[in-house]
Amino acid sequence: MAEPFTYGRKGISGRxxxxxxxxxxxxxxxxxxxxxxxxQPEEDPLAALVGITPxxxxxxxxxxxxxxxxxxxxxxxxSLEFRRLTERSLRESKAGALRAAAMGLESKDVLLDATxxxxxATALTxxxxxxxxxxxxxxxxxxxxxxxxxxxxxxxDDDVDAYLALVYNFVTWLQTTLIDAxxxxxxxxxxxxxxxxx
Amino acid sequence: xSLSVATEPTHGLREQTTAATDSASMVPWNLVVWNxxxxxxxxxxxxxxxYFGYSEEKADALMMQVHTEGRSIVSHGSKETVERQAVxxxxxxLWATVERAGEDG
Numbered sequence: 139m140a141e142p143f144t145y146g147r148k149g150i151s152g153r154x155x156x157x158x159x160x161x162x163x164x165x166x167x168x169x170x171x172x173x174x175x176x177x178q179p180e181e182d183p184l185a186a187l188v189g190i191t192p193x194x195x196x197x198x199x200x201x202x203x204x205x206x207x208x209x210x211x212x213x214x215x216x217s218l219e220f221r222r223l224t225e226r227s228l229r230e231s232k233a234g235a236l237r238a239a240a241m242g243l244e245s246k247d248v249l250l251d252a253t254x255x256x257x258x259a260t261a262l263t264x265x266x267x268x269x270x271x272x273x274x275x276x277x278x279x280x281x282x283x284x285x286x287x288x289x290x291x292x293x294x295d296d297d298v299d300a301y302l303a304l305v306y307n308f309v310t311w312l313q314t315t316l317i318d319a320x321x322x323x324x325x326x327x328x329x330x331x332x333x334x335x336x
Numbered sequence: 337x338s339l340s341v342a343t344e345p346t347h348g349l350r351e352q353t354t355a356a357t358d359s360a361s362m363v364p365w366n367l368v369v370w371n372x373x374x375x376x377x378x379x380x381x382x383x384x385x386x387y388f389g390y391s392e393e394k395a396d397a398l399m400m401q402v403h404t405e406g407r408s409i410v411s412h413g414s415k416e417t418v419e420r421q422a423v424x425x426x427x428x429x430l431w432a433t434v435e436r437a438g439e440d441g
Contacts, residue, residue, distance in 0.1 A: 205426075209432075263428065
């Protein structure tokens with residue numbers, strides 16, 4: 139069983155079993171694949187260069203839509219325009235964090251500096267958002283129902299939902315310990331928001 | 337976080353004010369963060385503290401408002417400012433939208 143992330147003198151550290159590293163790498167890889175834009179063989183190279191997506195559309199997959207949500211609640215055209223201008227860099231940023239987290243799993247012992255911890259936090263969040271969508275978590279009651287599935291021995295060989303629920307609960311636990319550790323690090327360093335520095 | 341209770345913005349109000357404010361570039365905009373049953377309460381508070389530089393007390397209060405009321409206005413400013421913040425929230429995995437100030441009914 140993995141050890142929780144903890145904050146100490148050297149930074150934020152964690153430790154994983156081989157099977158857990160494989161599992162996490164697979165999850166990070168799956169979400170990267172989900173985020174990769176559809177092939178655009180006749181894409182305008184200038185559009186690619188400046189990072190816009192002229193033909194951007196609201197994702198049909200609800201999990202992808204949760205990762206790349208509309209920026210306006212009720213103005214579809216404004217959301218689409220915003221998507222054209224920002225979606226590409228958002229996809230790339232998320233995929234970059236997921237890849238960085240996957241790279242960090244080269245060894246059992248994981249030591250995270252502030253940047254790596256931030257990558258892990260968003261990577262685990264995006265994995266949880268996608269798993270939650272696949273598990274049909276739409277309400278707190280749904281979340282609690284999934285949370286109650288904790289025993290691997292209860293899961294039958296072909297019970298995909300129960301397996302996904304256990305994976306979701308593992309990732310949730312991992313992220314809980316990571317956020318606690320990041321919060322401890324933030325407090326120890328005196329806490330200055332990113333917006334202040336921008 | 338918990339039960340996803342999305343309160344619909346007041347459409348009527350928006351329609352009335354759009355025409356009058358279109359030309360005014362200084363009109364304030366709000367950044368709204370919505371509740372979802374997935375993101376951890378500690379994570380949402382962490383994002384509010386580390387990204388906006390809010391105190392733990394203020395971040396927790398905003399997080400609780402998202403949790404209990406379904407949404408919270410967490411920042412306001414020019415359209416450009418709140419749009420930049422919305423992208424940051426999306427990058428963190430939070431569900432955020434922008435709206436003209438006064439649309440929240």
